Amino acid sequence: MMQLETNLEYSLLMGLTGVSVSKHLLDEHFTLLWANDFYYDLIKYSKEEYETLFHNRPDLYYKEHQDLWNVLAGKVYETIENKAEGYELVTQMPVKGGLRWIKLTSTFTDQLQDGIPMSYTVMTDVEDIMQARLEQTIAYENLPGFIAKHKIRKDGSFTLIEANDKYKHFADVDEGSFSSFTPFSRLDEKSRKILDGHVPLMQKGESVHFVIRSGSCCGNDIWLQLNGECIGWEGEEPVYLIVYIDITDITEQRELQKKLEERSVQLKEALITAEKANQAKSDFLARMSHDIRTPMNAIVGMTAIAGAHIDDKERVLDCLNKITGASKLLLSLINEVLDMSKIESGRLNLSDDELNIGELLQDLIVMMQPEIKSKRHKLDIHVMGIQHENVIGDTQRIKQVLMNILSNAVKYTPDGGRILISIDEHPSQDGIGNYEFVFEDNGRGMEPEFLEKIFLPFERADDRLIKGIQGTGLGMSISHKIIQLMGGEIKVESEYGKGTRFTVKMPLRLQERVAAETMKIQGLSVLVVDDDQVACQGTCHCLEEIGINSEWVCSGQEAIAIAVAKKRQKMDDEHFIVIMDLKMPDMNGIETTRLLRKEIGPDIPIIILSAYDIEEYEAEAREAGANGFISKPLFKSKLLQVLKKFTEEEDLKSKASPKKLSAADYTGKRILLVEDNELNREIAVEIIGSTGVSIDTAVNGLEAVNIVSRSAEGYYQMILMDIQMPVMDGYESTRRIRTLSRSDVADMPIVAMTANAFSEDVANAVEAGMNYHLAKPIDIATLMMVLDKYL
Incomplete structure (x- = not known):
């Protein structure tokens, strides 16, 4: 109960x-x-x-x-x-x-x-x-302007207590950082003074109304009307509710409108520029043949010459070397065209190759010889102060830059013009050589308005005199980008109707020093004969650096006069060798050689020096008494080789003996070559077979998978795999080989050997399980390096 x-x-x-x-x-x-x-x-x-x-x-x-x-x-x-x-x-x-x-x-x-x-x-x-609270919040957030609740400290500073979303966005502040936020931090000096003038009134709790200019989180300034009312006190510090109204005046709005109009004009101009660029690209294929035909002409011409002198090993080897140089240049031009998107987006990568500046320039001149000859240009080359010939840089890119400039000089200079190439080396710093290449011509020159856009892609001068000259309109833009990536500089000076001067400065890393060759020559001297005084001085400077005395004259008449004088006076200081320029006015090098032989007899070697292909003059020069030939530009290493040939009585024929494709010996090793193209298979088998390795072949990816699966484990030490093939491509073939139930396929080297040569193709090869990527046409040195690495 x-x-x-x-x-x-x-x-x-x-x-x-x-x-x-x-x-x-x-x-x-x-x-x-x-x-x-x-x-x-x-x-x-x-x-x-x-x-x-x-x-x-x-x-x-x-x-x-x-x-x-x-x-x-x-x-x-x-x-x-x-x-x-x-x-x-x-x-x-x-x-x-x-x-x-x-x-x-x-x-x-x-x-x-x-x-x-x-x-x-x-x-x-x-x-x-x-x-009620929700309605209050909605009203609070929808009031016009920014609303904030502040406490005014005794020292006149402001503390943010509460704010609507508009204020938080304007001030770039969130509720978690109210206590550390400093209100009114974006005022200019004048607005700061206005605010400071109202602080004493607010500290008394009085209503305030004033206008200030403040920056926003977006970076722009706006004018604000502030209306503040005291709504309470915390001790002796008032709490204010302040409403901020944007009253940016009509003048600034008009200024904004003006800027918008200017922007509209700029956009229209940009659209016109873009349309012109698109038109230039549309015309590109119609104008690109010249740059490609230059090395192609060299290949065709040198192939014909080699065929006509098939029994002359030295001549055939020389032609093959020139064909190789032209082929590499042609490949670089094709890559330039195919890789257009990479060039335009600036995604160019530079390689580190060991190169010789003299050989690089000689390749360049060989490429341009047919066109220089056809246009009857006079080519002079000045080499000054070159201390380091062997450097490290991107061979193809450097050659591409210099080729672009020289090619333009040749084709834009009217027939019978003069082209001068100067090469100089400035003092090196921290293992970096500073090289300067200058290309000057007395050709058509460029108008000032075109000089401002010469380095833009697809741009060509609007000159009726050059309408018939073919070109891609890409060369100078690409050259400019390459030099920039190298950390160098390229500039152009030109006067319309008088000629152009390009100056290229490029830093190149020096190769490690190699002890200079010495020659057993005591008290001997060389006579240099060249109508170009600067060229004479450059050659003599090279001779002095390798320990040989020299003197120079600028004409054949002077050379003969010196020889006659020495003979009459029976001087003992006869010249050990005469280096004779081929092209000289009044009396050329061949005629001078013929007359010299009558004076000095057959014992003193006479070397013909020329910036031109000696081919058509060789027989006449030998008949006149010339003992050898040397091409410009004349670098110390090249000069040393020629002189050494005569001082040590080297067997010239040994120089012309065929080169082996490779000195490596991989006898006992076996590789599988997967290639669907019969000609490519033949070339690869010939080159790789020179190493003694045994080669099996497959014509598609599926056949390769079957051959490997049927072979004994460890039978193949490497697979060279093409990518684009019928039946099954190289990627899928590689994936299937990697998954075969065998112990040897996981680590078996599989190397892509393909014409797919872009960076994404390399990435695809790696993703498919390949160990390395070789781009076609195959560089033999790189191929041998890969074979050495894996075999």
């Missing part, structure tokens, strides 16, 4: 509170043990409905609102984990017909039922309060 009375009193007390009160088990369901009438009034379900529908399980009650249940359950578990006495939570709760905002205040007890603790929860309806 006493317990019943106690429960009745408890229920009466809970009913008199006027709020929802409920009692729950802290189990996985938060089972409802008891609730007063206000609980059921709040959720709008009767007690019978709640028990029938949800079995006193809040988790079932929240079944259609899992997100709200997760919030509530998370709060309960957090309270239990923290061993707290209870929690408060404002959240939405499902009620019959919708959702309602409530405030839950829960207290955990030590009471147990079946060993499970219990809690009491008071739920207060806060729907009206939350709606």
